[in-house]
Amino acid sequence: MNKQILLKERPEGLPTASTWSLNNAEIPALADGEILIKNEYISLDPAMRGWLRDVRSYIPPVGINEVMRAGSLGRVVKANNHPKFKEGDVLVGTGGVQQYVVSNGKGFLKVEEGNRPLTEYLGVLGMPGMTAYFGILEVGELKDGETVVVSGAAGAVGSVVGQIAKIKGCKVIGIAGGKAKCDYLVNELGFDAAIDYKSDNIYAAIKEHCPKGIDVYFDNVGGEILDAALSRLAMHARIVICGAISQYNNTEKVSGPSNYMSLLVNRASMKGMVVFDYASRYHVAREQMEIWLNEGKLKSQEDIYEGIENFNDTLLRLFDGNKQGKLILKVSED
Amino acid sequence: MNKQILLKERPEGLPTASTWSLNNAEIPALADGEILIKNEYISLDPAMRGWLRDVRSYIPPVGINEVMRAGSLGRVVKANNHPKFKEGDVLVGTGGVQQYVVSNGKGFLKVEEGNRPLTEYLGVLGMPGMTAYFGILEVGELKDGETVVVSGAAGAVGSVVGQIAKIKGCKVIGIAGGKAKCDYLVNELGFDAAIDYKSDNIYAAIKEHCPKGIDVYFDNVGGEILDAALSRLAMHARIVICGAISQYNNTEKVSGPSNYMSLLVNRASMKGMVVFDYASRYHVAREQMEIWLNEGKLKSQEDIYEGIENFNDTLLRLFDGNKQGKLILKVSED
Numbered sequence: 041m042n043k044q045i046l047l048k049e050r051p052e053g054l055p056t057a058s059t060w061s062l063n064n065a066e067i068p069a070l071a072d073g074e075i076l077i078k079n080e081y082i083s084l085d086p087a088m089r090g091w092l093r094d095v096r097s098y099i100p101p102v103g104i105n106e107v108m109r110a111g112s113l114g115r116v117v118k119a120n121n122h123p124k125f126k127e128g129d130v131l132v133g134t135g136g137v138q139q140y141v142v143s144n145g146k147g148f149l150k151v152e153e154g155n156r157p158l159t160e161y162l163g164v165l166g167m168p169g170m171t172a173y174f175g176i177l178e179v180g181e182l183k184d185g186e187t188v189v190v191s192g193a194a195g196a197v198g199s200v201v202g203q204i205a206k207i208k209g210c211k212v213i214g215i216a217g218g219k220a221k222c223d224y225l226v227n228e229l230g231f232d233a234a235i236d237y238k239s240d241n242i243y244a245a246i247k248e249h250c251p252k253g254i255d256v257y258f259d260n261v262g263g264e265i266l267d268a269a270l271s272r273l274a275m276h277a278r279i280v281i282c283g284a285i286s287q288y289n290n291t292e293k294v295s296g297p298s299n300y301m302s303l304l305v306n307r308a309s310m311k312g313m314v315v316f317d318y319a320s321r322y323h324v325a326r327e328q329m330e331i332w333l334n335e336g337k338l339k340s341q342e343d344i345y346e347g348i349e350n351f352n353d354t355l356l357r358l359f360d361g362n363k364q365g366k367l368i369l370k371v372s373e374d
Numbered sequence: 375m376n377k378q379i380l381l382k383e384r385p386e387g388l389p390t391a392s393t394w395s396l397n398n399a400e401i402p403a404l405a406d407g408e409i410l411i412k413n414e415y416i417s418l419d420p421a422m423r424g425w426l427r428d429v430r431s432y433i434p435p436v437g438i439n440e441v442m443r444a445g446s447l448g449r450v451v452k453a454n455n456h457p458k459f460k461e462g463d464v465l466v467g468t469g470g471v472q473q474y475v476v477s478n479g480k481g482f483l484k485v486e487e488g489n490r491p492l493t494e495y496l497g498v499l500g501m502p503g504m505t506a507y508f509g510i511l512e513v514g515e516l517k518d519g520e521t522v523v524v525s526g527a528a529g530a531v532g533s534v535v536g537q538i539a540k541i542k543g544c545k546v547i548g549i550a551g552g553k554a555k556c557d558y559l560v561n562e563l564g565f566d567a568a569i570d571y572k573s574d575n576i577y578a579a580i581k582e583h584c585p586k587g588i589d590v591y592f593d594n595v596g597g598e599i600l601d602a603a604l605s606r607l608a609m610h611a612r613i614v615i616c617g618a619i620s621q622y623n624n625t626e627k628v629s630g631p632s633n634y635m636s637l638l639v640n641r642a643s644m645k646g647m648v649v650f651d652y653a654s655r656y657h658v659a660r661e662q663m664e665i666w667l668n669e670g671k672l673k674s675q676e677d678i679y680e681g682i683e684n685f686n687d688t689l690l691r692l693f694d695g696n697k698q699g700k701l702i703l704k705v706s707e708d
Contacts, residue, residue, distance in 0.1 A: 098639050267630070281638050296601070296630030304615050304646030305432050312638030 042067050043371075044138035045108045045351045050092055054289045054359060057352055059092075060108070067140050070120040077131055077141045077148070081344070083111035083162040084355055084367040085196070086260070089288040098314045108137040108351075113151070113162050114372075125150065132161045137351055139371050149322075155330060163366030164333065164340035165326050168196035171282060171315040173325040176201045177208075179313045180256040180280045184209040187250050189269055192260030193234065194221035196366035197282060200329075201258045202231050203338050210256075213249045215242070215265055217361045224364065229339055242268040253277065253306075261286045263295055270299035277308040289359060341365030376401050377705075378472035379442045379685045384426055387625045388693060391686055393426075394442070401474050404454040411465055411475045411482070415678070417445035417496040418689055418701040419530070420594070423622040432648045442471040442685075447485070447496050448706075459484065466495045471685055473705050483656075489664060491676075497700030498667065498674035499660050502530035505616060505649040507659040510535045511542075513647045514590040514614045518543040521584050523603055526594030527568065528555035530700035531616060534663075535592045536565050537672050544590075547583045549576070549599055551695040558698065563673060576602040587611065587640075595620045597629055604633035611642040623693060675699030 041064045048061040070076055091102050091109050102109050112135030119126050125145050133148035135141040151161050163169060175197070176182050188205040192198040193214025202212045202225065214225040215235045222234035235245040246254070246268055253274030259266050262284025269279070287294045303310060318325075332338035343363040345354045348371040357363040375398045382395040404410055425436050425443050436443050446469030453460050459479050467482035469475040485495050497503060509531070510516050522539040526532040527548025536546045536559065548559040549569045556568035569579040580588070580602055587608030593600050596618030603613070621628045637644060652659070666672035677697040679688045682705040691697040 096639075262635075281635070283638075284635055287635075294632040294635065296632035296634055298628040298630035300630055300634070300644070301596075301615070301618055301621075301628065301646070303644060304617075304648065305430075307646055307648060307651060309643050309645040310634070310637060311643040312635070312641055314638065314641060317641060 042138055042140040043348050045348060046105050047092065047102045047108055050094060053291045055352055055355060060352055062349065068142055070118060070142060072121050074120050074142055074144055075116050075122045075125050076118040077114040077135060077143060078117045078372060079112045079114040079135050079139055079141060080370065080372045081113045081159055081162055081368050082137055082371055083166065084358055084369060085111065085167065086283050086285045086288060086358055088355065109134060110137045111162055111167055112136065113158060114141065130158060132166060137348065139348065156333060159342045159344065159368055160340050162368055163196050163342055164200055164338065165329055167315055168366060169200050169329055170318060170322050170325055172197045172200035172204060173329065174315065174318040175280050175282050175313050176204050176258055179311050180258060180278050182208055182210065182256055186255035187211045187252060188256045188258065189213045189215065189246065189250065189254045190258040191215040191265045192285060193225055194364065195260060198260050199229060199365065203229055206230050207332065207337055221364065237265060243271060246272045258282060263287055266297045267299045270297055270302040273302050273306040273308045275306050277306055279308065279310040281310060281312040285359065342368050344368045344370060346370045376472055376474040377682050379682060380439050381426065381436045381442055384428060388623045389686055389689060394686055396683065402476055404452060404476060406455050408454050408476055408478055409450050409456045409459050410452040411448040411469060411477060412451045412706060413446045413448040413469050413473055413475060414704065414706045415447045415493055415496055415702050416471055416705055417500065418692055418703060419445065419501065420617050420619045420622060420692055422689065443468060444471045445496055445501055446470065447492060448475065464492060466500060471682065473682065490667060493676045493678065493702055494674050496702055497530050497676055498534055498672065499663055501649055502700060503534050503663055504652060504656050504659055505531050506534035506538060507663065508649065508652040509614050509616050509647050510538050510592055513645050514592060514612050516542055516544065516590055520589035521545045521586060522590045522592065523547045523549065523580065523584065523588045524592040525549040525599045526619060527559055528698065529594060532594055533563060533699065537563055540564050541666060541671055555698065571599060577605060580606045592616060597621055600631045601633045604631055604636040607636050607640040607642045609640050611640055613642065613644040615644060615646040619693065676702050678702045678704060680704045
């Protein structure tokens, strides 16, 4: 049997247990050219909250009673004349919150085992890592020696953004919640400074750490922190809009950045990105990131929980910040 | 004597009579290399409201008891060994709200009489025209055939933005207040459509007129209209942030664009501009605009009031919309 998490009803505010139903599905027989993947891990990402919303976006919302969409890492356990994949292959893709996937293989990529720990292919070598790489280097047009501020800095995307900026010779300030995360950014990842949004005055702290202003602000959170960053832009600054996790569970209207006229004063830009646009070059980024990982220049941390039944509780850790690094759920049972 | 308008106190909300004082100053003797300019016209621009605010911006605020800053057009009535300008020259610059200026000539440009009506050098051939030209073509990266929406469309900047976009083969929708202005945009300036924000549902009207979404949104107003434009962006849209007149007299916090996450969904950008950055190429733009004016492809309208004593009342027309075209005040008295 295949345990699946289905979307039962669209949440208002934070998802709850009643947002989901646990379904036991039979695994259908494979048609010619199909594979059966046993999901080992699924990826928990802030973007998932957006996929629950019934609005026009960069991807259709998850439908009611459909399997919840999620990035996944699994192993091919059966292949019926598949042209590309065979039994035993490890694949990453969007397998959803379930234990097994039947697929024609579209959208799945094979991972070479042995290079790096497999779970890294959901984090630093997966979507979050790709987002960080293309977001900071291309959308952010990062230049050597610039001052970079990243929010959600201890998260899967933010931690990689900051480390890439350090590799590129920038001054990097991370914004995260709590002393443990801030210490991790500075002591383990080599950030120049960290701002604890739960206890520091963000405006004052940004001013202190960015005396010449912010050249690139990489935003994962929106809200008050985006406004604070806007208040300290350097001339020709770039803001990368990658996410707005502070706003995703709002039951009221999104809080727009009231300091946006700083874009005018500083001839600055604010640009949105969706990582899928860079799919044709993921392999380039992944190769570079593997080199940096093996050289020890890039560090990765995964926070792994177990049990598909714990999906909602684990998901909520994204929003209350109670996790360290890339959030992953092990859904296989043996 | 030189009648001058000085800033007496910084306004909260709309400027009032008590914001200003009228001063009669003596005209000092000219030092070597100086000129005396008799101001004929001054330009009234939304940016003036920003110059009253005591905050860090692209230009220092006007000081208390200083002559109010303003663009001006005047004639040299005396020159004391000036290397560049002589008696009778017509100059545009930032002469301020006063009847005479003593200057070393820095920042002033000579206008050739006879080509075009002089007041156009404060409008379509002045700062507003330059703002429109570089804003839509360079910041907006306008491409042939795109759908362009401009707010404040009947104003000095907006009307030129829309007309340049029409010259470049785009579909142009203007947003303005009231039927007279909307009729003017469509019937006189050749816009494809106009939206009356005072009576139309802006969201529905933008949807109707931009079935494929907005490629370039040129924003002079901010607030609700910016949010409506954000809700209908096409992929890779560009938003030019030129002004936010709806917010300039706020006594509360600026209302930020709550739909800004549309930038992410549509991989769009929002970029600020300040026209002074293009000063070295004003002559290129001005030459092109004179050609378009002479060919009848570009039309200009000035709304001219008289009397330096009427400065505040005339200024308020910017904010209540009670004017048609470029707002100018004649300050000379003969």
